[in-house]
Amino acid sequence: MRSLVVLGSTLVLGLAASCGGPATPATEPTAPSAPPVASTPAPATASAPASASVAPSASVADTVVGPDTVAWKDMTTEQKGKWMKVAVMPKMKELFQAFDAKEFEKFNCATCHGEKAKTGDFKMPNDKLPVLPTKADEFGALMKKKPNDMKFMMEKVKPEMAKLLGLKELDMKNPQPNTLGCSNCHTMKK
Ligand code: HEC
Ligand code: HEC
Known part of the structure; x- marks a missing residue:
């Protein structure tokens, strides 16, 4: 049950981001498959700000599993959902809109999954x-x-x-x- 709840909130975020009026530039990292930034302890003499600024995106990348780490068929539904959001959506949106900007002006999970996506059904x-x-x-x-x-x-x-x-x-x-x-x-x- 827990994973369903998490997936549900991921969906809401995803839909909010993709349906929220005028297209806003995606804020997700564009290379989610990049290895998470190693958290090397900052040398005592180093000034902190540089590493502090990468911390937020590094922690997001940590939670995303891509097919280069776990085969698609072996991913959990929750992992698949996150991969859809950070990797599939941005790329496919770009592809569909390049093909027909007007028809696919609105592009979100439901474009492929149908309206049932809004109830968390991604079959x-x-x-x-x-x-x-x-x-x-x-x-x-x-x-x-x-x-x-x-x-x-x-x-x-x-x-x-x-x-x-x-x-x-x-x-x-x-x-x-x-x-x-x-x-x-x-x-x-x-
Ligand atoms: C370009 C089409 C496309 C878009 C857009 C898309 N998906 Fe998918 N999604 C698929 C396909 C295709 C599969 C099934 C792949 C397979 O056969 O295993 C899938 C599978 C899934 C699964 C796994 C379902 C299961 O039964 O295991 C989840 C969860 C999911 N998508 C969530 C999302 C979410 C959330 C979004 C929006 C952020 C989204 N998808 C956007 C095409 C899409
Ligand atoms: C990743 C998911 C996905 C895959 C794979 C896919 N399609 Fe589609 N297809 C879509 C979506 C999304 C639409 C747009 C539906 C809409 O207009 O809302 C679509 C639309 C179509 C249309 C209708 C075009 C129109 O406007 O009438 C045809 C025909 C079609 N696909 C054929 C194919 C064929 C043939 C293949 C395999 C070579 C294929 N599709 C593979 C997702 C997919």
Whole structure:
């Protein structure tokens, strides 16, 4: 239960930060995977201010675990949530807004997870995203109908998301577990 409570407050913070009116520059560290700053005891003769100024961000970095330390599948839900907030959100927001600034002017956890994210439900895939075809001819038809969206999803979203979670991309011809494909976000037609 405790971890749920913590996750809940993380979500509120995340939503507040991403929905709070005009886009404010992210204040999170942009390199959360950097090793935490070693807390070397300050030599008695050193003047204190320099190390004091790094203390706040170092303590935040301490609590964030990335897939370079713990494999995505082995992270706790709480760890995943924090990684989403500090690493996935900033990068994916940048990506989606570069693709279509107007459509994705508002970009937050719910863009991928759906409105249920607001109640702390982050189960994926999200059945509120477009349901994708699995048959080759239907997939081809969708490519014709929405070439730009499909290209963006295949060439930007899928690879970047895989990278952020430390996973390989799903190869539809040779599907393997613990990879990242369209179906990690979208539900697929039966
Ligand atoms: C760009 C899309 C995207 C955004 C934005 C996003 N997520 Fe996720 N999130 C995912 C995907 C995809 C997964 C599932 C990965 C997998 O298949 O294991 C996931 C998984 C999670 C999980 C783990 C769920 C579980 O059942 O283990 C949590 C918790 C989570 N996200 C929280 C958040 C929070 C909090 C935010 C906002 C700060 C957020 N996510 C923003 C795509 C996103
Ligand atoms: C990390 C999560 C994620 C992954 C992976 C992903 N998508 Fe998406 N996809 C989204 C989100 C978020 C949207 C935007 C939904 C919206 O407009 O609110 C979207 C939208 C779409 C749309 C609709 C575009 C439109 O405006 O009509 C299509 C089609 C699509 N994705 C196809 C794919 C395909 C094909 C793949 C795999 C190559 C894929 N997606 C992988 C998250 C994802």
